[in-house]
Every structure is written in structure tokens, then in C-alpha cells.
Amino acid sequence: MHRPLDVDMRSTHQHRQLERAAGSSQVSTGGALLAFAYRHASKGFAVLAVGLVIATVVSRHPSESASDNGGIAGLSGPLFGGGSSSTTNVGGTYECIPNVDYQDFGSSFKGVSRRDCASLCNAMPNCRVWQHSTNAGGSCTTRYNNYTSFVSAHEGVESCLQMSHNPPDMTAFLGVAHWQGCYYKTAKPFLLDGADEVRRLGAKIIKVAFNFHEPWNDYPWHSPEWPTDTWRTWTPTPVDVARHPYWKSLFEMDFDTYILIAYSNVARSSPDPEDWKAWLDPWYWVFEDPTSQQLRDETAQFYELTEHLLTAYVHKTFVLQMWEGDWTLRQDLPVDQRYNTTASVSRIKADRMVKWLEARQAGVTKARKAVGHKAGATKVYHATEVNLVRESAKEYAQSGRVTHRQDMVTTVLPRVALDMVSYSAYDSTLIPEASTGAFFEALRFIQRMHRRTPESPEKAVYVGEFGVNTMSTDWDDSMEKIKNAVNVGAAAGLAYLIYWQMYDNALNPKGKEHYGLDLCDFRMVAKGPVYDQQYLEGFFLQHPDMEYLRPPASYLKKILHGKFDEVR
DSSP states (O other): OOOOOOOOOOOOOOOOEEEOOSSOOOOTTHHHHHHHHHHHSOGGGOOOOSSOEEOOEEOOOHHHHTGGGOOOTTOOSOOOOOOOOOOOOOOSSEEOOOOOOOTTOOEEEESOOHHHHHHHHHHSTTEEEEEEEOSSSOEEEEEESOHHHHHHHOTTOOEEOOOOSSOOOGGGTEEEEEOOOSOOSSSSOHHHHHHHHHHHHTOOEEEEEEOSSOHHHHSOTTOTTSOGGGTTTOOOOHHHHHTSHHHHHHHTSSOSEEEEEEOOOGGGGSSOTTOHHHHTOTTHHHHSOOOHHHHHHHHHHHHHHHHHHHHHOBSOEEEEEOSOHHHHTTTTSOGGGTTOTTOOOOHHHHHHHHHHHHHHHHHHHHHHHHHOOOTTBOEEEEEEEEOOOHHHHHHHHHHSSOOOOOOHHHHTGGGSEESEEEEEOHHHHSSGGGGGTHHHHHHHHHHHHOEEOTTOOSSOEEEEEEOOOTTSSOHHHHHHHHHHHHHHHHHTTOSOEEESOSSOOBBOHHHHHHHSOSBOSGGGTTTOOOOOGGGBOOOOSSOTTSSOOSHHHHHHHHHHTTOGGGOO
16 A cells, blocks of 8 residues: 655745835735634644744736635635734745755645645644745645744745644544454453553544444454354344444543444345345445335434434534445455456446435434434534545646546545545555645545535545555655645645554565464454564554554654644
């Protein structure tokens, strides 16, 4: 999944002269800038500018006047109104310089106006410096940390932002996944063992596999209450799963938000009830058109689950989503094509997915209406998940048109209204272009293609998975990708950003050869936990020695606890 960062970080932007006005400088984006930050960043990410400083007034060229009224890619119309800001000057007359090195793990965006560049920086956690160059459409480079030394060392800086004395609440934005695992820390049931570690890190958002048919497979360690001996006949509905002691204990923990990979069990109504693979398969609709009865049952089961969550818990948020829809659409292809990004997906399967998603959404919507809204009540949303977005987003950014690529983001999202959309974002966060706008383009494209429901939250798109393989990547590369994802996700107005994951759940080629397995599912129990990291794939925050020794965990823990001054 990982590709090394081999992109040249220097660019050849056109220079322009900047002049400092005599006496003082003004900017017409003060109040509207804060409004933009609130609209387009997570609530905890509206980084209030104590002193928004724009040290220069651009000598206006005819070619620049139009772009200053433009919006961020994917939005249209003017974003800013009047207002002013106090100023602090950072230099005299100088030029914008080309994008310099990324030692501070900055982010760069193409086609962004000067004003939007400032707002992007304002929306990013711990961002203090931005600069803007006028090439074709404008280029924005944002930076954070140690802005004083950056300003003194580099001319061309247009603005400095200071953090509010009230830091953003990252616990409302950053979460961690816990799904399977090659090792454990305690003798608690494994579902709860990993959840404890997510909370210890400081996260209050957790993503888990809420599967009806394989809980012993997803959370195998120290879990005697899973009915392993009767797994072929134990097919509870989702609400029955929610009432299981392990899940009740999880939902009673001190988390604010639970993102659940949730499926119904309606596939057991297959015409062949003896075909256990069919009636345990949550992707039944991929292989044949779902029947009207199956779709009604789908709606009923999501109604029951939603009603239960709304009435059994208070002050919680639950998001019910599927897993990586682009791979799901390919599950009826030959084995070697199921995870092929260029494999063709038929319109028929996209039609089936639309029906299936509509049925799930209908259950959630009807239950919300039946229960009604009360102050402080629990919220339940329904979401899908896309995982192949980069190519379609790139083509749209280049041509301004939606292409004919057969990806879920283009063939399904525009055709079905959904509360939220999750993005498993490896195709745009692990590539060299991630730091120069690829991830940002992908997020904006999803937001454009998403058909919202009336009950969709203000921020309705989130990243359900992102992470780095720290076993095969140098630390600088790993941390650049992680910090870029955090900053870009905040600036793009994501609801959540979920790191994959707490414990490593997969083996590398050496581990596969040694254990004869690829994933650490229930089969690993007989072999014992894997604490030797030479066998692990490398996507984890909790090191096998049970300490947070690695920079990714240290970084996430610090920002989750609001220790921004300690982040480098």
C-alpha cells in the first residue's frame, strides 16, 4: 500500500512583487475568514486567529483581481465579505519565493486564491504561516510550528497566524480503528482490550467491526462468550449483536463517537438455506439482484438497530457504515481481479448497490423520525465508504467534468441520498502527490458527488481509514504523510479522521511464510500472539512491546491531549 516519497519538493512558481503599505496594512477577510473556518473545518478546528497578520498589500495586477474572489477547488462563488484585522509587519518589500523545503511538514494546494490560502491555514491545527504565489490559478503553501524562525529565515511570507489560547479539541476529529489484531495487552475480551488502548491514547472516536457473522474472527483473543461452537447457526440481527455483553460494555465506555462496520443478516433468506456461505455473506446483492423481501428486511433490521441505539444511550453518536465499497463491487470477479483498481464494474452491480444503500438508509431515517429528537439525545447516521477516488478526482480537477470511470464515487454516490460518506483514503494519502494537493482534491470531489439527506450533519464526509506502514517507511516520510492528512482533513472540513489502526492485524511476507496466514483472525489463536515485529506488516499505533514508542503514536497522543507546542 505504501509508495516512497520521491517527489521534488521545490517548484518553479512565478514571482510577484509584494509591497508593504506605508503605515499599516489591511485585509478584507477578517470576520469572513473566521466564518469560513467555522463552515469548512471541524468545530474543534476553527482555529481562532488572535492576531491574523497580513503583512503586505499585494500590488494588484489585472490577472490577480479575478482569482482573489475565487473559491477553493470544488466550491463556487465568493467566500469572503468585509472586515479587517490588526497587523504585524514581517518585512519590507520582497518577492514570493518558490515553495521551499517541507521540513516543517507543510501542505501545498493548487488553484487556490490568496484569500482562501489564508483561510486554509487558519483552519489547520497549529498552522501559523502561509504564502501564496500567482502562477496558473495560484498556489498556496501552508506551514505550522516555529513560525518565528520561518519568518526570519524566509522572505515571501505573507501572513502569520497565532493560535488561540483555547486550542482546538482534536478528540472531536481524530479517531482510531480497532479491528482484529496479532497481539493484545491484557486478558480482557479483545474488543475491550483494544478499546482501552484507544482511550489511553486520548481518542474519543473509535471505529470497530460490528459484524453479525464473525465477531470471533474480528476479536478472537480472550473472548469466551462468542458462540464459536454454533457459528454456522448463530445469525443474530444487528440489534441482537448490540445487546451482546461485549458490545454493551464497549458502548458504555467513555467514547463520544462509534463508527461501526455494520451489516444485516438478511442473506440467510437465500433460496438455498443450506448454502451457509450465501446466507452469511453480507454482500449477497453483489452476486444476484436483491429481492424485494431482502430489501424490506434490510430496512427493518437497520430500523431496529437505530431505534435501540437512540433509546439505550445518551450523548453518543453512532455511524453505521459498510466497508470499502469499491472492493465490494468487485467481489464477484475472479480472485486476481477483486482488488484491481482498473477492473471494470458493471452498471448492474452499481444499480444493486444503490438499492441496498437506499434500504439501509431508509431504516435509519424512519427510526430517527419515530423516536424523535431530544436535547442531548444520541445521534445515529448511515454512511457508505468509497476507496478509489484519486483518479476520478484528478480527471475532474483537470477537465472540470465527471469522467466515465466505473468507480463508486461516480457511479453510486450521485444516485443515492446518504447521511454521510466515508473515504478509505490510501489511494491519495500514500502517494507522493499527497503533499501537493491530491488528498485535498479527492476530499473535495467526494463532497461534490455526495447527495446529502435532510438529516446529514454539517460535516458529512470523513476519512474512515488512513495510516502508514511504519515498518517499511522512514520516519520523516511517515510523519509527513500523517501530518499532511491531519492538516488537509481539517482544512477540507471533514467530520472525522480515523487512523488505521491500534494493533497490527496483518503479517508481512516473512510472517505469512512463518505462520501460514495473512491476517491475524481466529486461526491465530491456536498459534499464539505475534509479538515479534519482524513478522508484522507495520500499520499500528500500539507497538508489540505494548508501548507508544513510535513517532505516529506520540504525535497523535500529543495533539489529542492539546499539547500543540510539543509537536514538531
